[in-house]
Each structure stands twice: as C-alpha cells, then as structure tokens.
Amino acid sequence: EEQLVESGGGSVQPGGSLRLSCTASGFTFSSFEMNWVRQRPGKGLEWISYISSSDSTIYYADSVKGRFTISRDNAKNSLYLQMNSLRAEDTATYYCARGRSPYSSWGRGTLVTVSS
Amino acid sequence: SYELTQSLSVSVAPGQTARITCGGSNIAGKNVHWYQQRPGQAPVLVIYRDSSRPSGIPERFSGSNSGNTATLTISGAQAGDEADYYCQVWDTSTRVVFGAGTKLTVL
Numbered sequence: 469e470e471q472l473v474e475s476g477g478g479s480v481q482p483g484g485s486l487r488l489s490c491t492a493s494g495f496t497f498s499s500f501e502m503n504w505v506r507q508r509p510g511k512g513l514e515w516i517s518y519i520s521s522s523d524s525t526i527y528y529a530d531s532v533k534g535r536f537t538i539s540r541d542n543a544k545n546s547l548y549l550q551m552n553s554l555r556a557e558d559t560a561t562y563y564c565a566r567g568r569s570p571y572s573s574w575g576r577g578t579l580v581t582v583s584s
Numbered sequence: 585s586y587e588l589t590q591s592l593s594v595s596v597a598p599g600q601t602a603r604i605t606c607g608g609s610n611i612a613g614k615n616v617h618w619y620q621q622r623p624g625q626a627p628v629l630v631i632y633r634d635s636s637r638p639s640g641i642p643e644r645f646s647g648s649n650s651g652n653t654a655t656l657t658i659s660g661a662q663a664g665d666e667a668d669y670y671c672q673v674w675d676t677s678t679r680v681v682f683g684a685g686t687k688l689t690v691l
Contacts, residue, residue, distance in 0.1 A: 503680070505680075512668075512670065512682060512683070512684045512685040513619070513621075513627065513670050513672075513682045513685070514682065515679065515680035515681075515682065518679065518680070527679050529679070563626060563627070565627075568674070569615070569617065569672070569673070569674035569680060570615075570617035570619075570629050570632040570633075570672065571617075571619075571627075571629060571672075572629055572632075572638065574626040574627050574628070575626065576625075576626050577626055
C-alpha cells in the first residue's frame with residue numbers, strides 16, 4: 469500500500485526552527501516529484517514547495533522563500549522541510565504530497581504551532 | 585499571479601446534482617484538478633486533468649472545463665460527499681495554485 473507519513477511537527481517559538489520529515493513506502497519514491505502543502509487552521513490549502521525526483525529542480529512559494537528549505541534522500545525514501553525564522557502565520561498542518569500536478573497521494577499531515 | 589475563484593459554499597439535497605465551479609482567466613487552457621477533503625482528513629484527488637477519475641472514485645464524480653470556468657459535478661449527492669472541495673492548477677509563473685475551497689453541504 470502506498471503511504472506517506474509526516475513527522476517532526478510540534479510547538480515552537482517565533483523565530484525558531486523545525487525540521488519536518490515525510491517517509492514514503494509502497495512505491496518507488498525516487499521516481500516521483502514531491503511537494504509540501506500546508507493548511508492553516510480553518511483555512512484552505514497552500515502549496516509551499518516542490519522538488520523534482522532527482523532534486524535538480526526546486527520551487528518555493530513567496531511566503532516561505534528564503535526561510536524554508538526542501539530536500540530529499542532517495543536512499544531513505546524521505547522528504548524533508550527545514551523551516552527557519554518561523555512566524556505565527558506559519559502555524560498550520562503540513563502535508564507532503566506526491567506528484568508534480570496533480571497530487572495523487574497525500575500524507576495525513578503534521579501540525580506545526582508557532583507561538584510564544 | 586494566477587488566481588482561482590470558488591464559491592464559499594454549495595448546498596444540495598440528497599440524490600440531487602451538485603455543481604462546484606472554479607473560475608480563472610482562460611482556465612480552459614490549463615489542466616484542472618479537484619480534491620475532496622473531509623473534516624479532519626487529508627485531501628483526496630477526485631478528478632484530474634479536467635475530467636479524469638482516479639481509480640476508486642465513484643462515477644458520480646465528473647468534471648468539465650471550458651472558457652473561464654471549470655466545474656466539478658457530483659451526481660446523486662450522498663451524505664458522505666459532504667466535504668470541502670478544492671480546485672488546483674499548475675501555472676508557469678505562480679507554480680501551484682489552489683482555489684479557496686467550496687464547502688459542500690448535503691441536506
């Protein structure tokens with residue numbers, strides 16, 4: 469069964485850092501482009517970052533550019549999101565999603581809360 | 585930047601047809617994808633490339649795309665279809681764009 473499992477969420481103070489992970493199973497992770505999508509409480513979906521299968525191409529939404537870094541380790545079937553200089557508005561559930569567009573598979577998400 | 589416009593909410597009686605629209609400039613020139621998100625759950629792809637259905641998605645779900653409007657149609661709506669529905673496109677400048685979402689109520 470294809471599965472994506474996010475981890476690493478939690479509570480952090482403004483200005484702090486957090487690293488999210490997404491572990492894939494049930495499919496050939498190295499063959500797929502991957503993304504991070506977030507959802508603020510009670511709000512809609514917001515794409516924040518994309519990485520190609522070989523990590524040669526990376527995109528970020530303007531809202532996180534310069535603060536967040538996406539990466540992957542195909543040997544470990546894992547996707548990462550390093551989040552620095554966190555702000556209150558970064559509070560959200562973060563999902564990893566498979567594909568370039570559309571997203572055929574999603575994880576259950578991990579909650580990040582930025583608060584003092 | 586490219587923007588998608590969705591109605592905030594749509595209501596439908598059980599067994600009737602629900603239509604959820606997604607507006608965008610010349611959206612017919614783009615591939616539109618639709619996701620269903622039930623409360624507390626992750627999104628699920630229900631329509632891709634305007635009108636294709638992933639395996640496991642009921643035939644009740646269909647899509648179309650013309651001019652400046654893409655439409656997700658749910659025929660014979662059921663209580664289990666109550667969810668938020670998001671349209672999404674890939675734009676060369678904005679990259680990935682989601683609509684704000686439409687809440688479907690089946691009552």
